[in-house]
Structure formats: structure tokens, C-alpha cells
Amino acid sequence: MKMRLDGFGIFVDDMAKMIRFYRDVLGFEIKEAEDTSNVYLIKDGTLFLFYGRKDFETMTSKKYEYVKGLNGHFELALYVDTFEQVDEAFADVTAKGAVPVLEPTTEPWGQRTCYIADPEGNLIEIGSFNKPFEH
Numbered sequence: 001m002k003m004r005l006d007g008f009g010i011f012v013d014d015m016a017k018m019i020r021f022y023r024d025v026l027g028f029e030i031k032e033a034e035d036t037s038n039v040y041l042i043k044d045g046t047l048f049l050f051y052g053r054k055d056f057e058t059m060t061s062k063k064y065e066y067v068k069g070l071n072g073h074f075e076l077a078l079y080v081d082t083f084e085q086v087d088e089a090f091a092d093v094t095a096k097g098a099v100p101v102l103e104p105t106t107e108p109w110g111q112r113t114c115y116i117a118d119p120e121g122n123l124i125e126i127g128s129f130n131k132p133f134e135h
Helices: 015-025 053-060 083-095
Strands: 007-012 038-043 046-052 075-079 099-106 112-117 123-128
Touching (some): 083 099
Parallel strands (some): 075 123
């Protein structure tokens, strides 16, 4: 049996706030209402899911621990084509309310990168190797 990566999800506490951030700040095409319990969309060919924490706990009949504030459990990586676009994207999303974590920096391995956090403290990287995206 072969398992393939289908996508990823984030269990969220405040669905409305997270929908507004990913839709209005990062530009994800989220069509669900802010009072939904489940956001299911394809972003650049990858399944992206928000699932309400309370709804997941009800479904599984279990309680879970959740980190508060900035957390280092995972990162969501976004790519832009040029170093200049890293700087522009960082300035744009922080002006719209994203929490700055790392200002744009060119790393020794040739990537220009920066980090922000979403409203629930999940880390988002915006980076580039100064060339168009290659999968």
C-alpha cells in the first residue's frame, strides 16, 4: 500500500479570525463563512484545511493540549520568485496585521527568508531562492 501526501490541516480555535487572516492578509481563496467549522480548499495543488478544535474534540471524543502564543510545532512555507518579493511580501503582510518574527534575511545557503505568525501563533515562512518556483 502506498500512501501519498494529500494535504495538511490546522486545528484552529478562532475560525473567523483565522479565515480573515489567511484570506485577507495572505490571499488564500477561502469562500466559507466565518462561522463554519471546516474550511477545505486547494492552494497551489495542495489540500489546505482548517478544522475547529472543539468540533474535532467532539468528533474524536477526546480533549487535546494546545500551545498558546508563538509556537514551533510546524511552519507553513510560502514561496515568491525573487528576493525583492520576499521583502515586499513581509512589508505587506505585517502592515495588514501579521506578527513579524524574523525580518527578511539572506541565509548562507542562498535563500532569502522571513517569518511571520498567524493570529494563533503558527509560523509562516516567506522565502525565495531568487528564481521561479520549481517543484
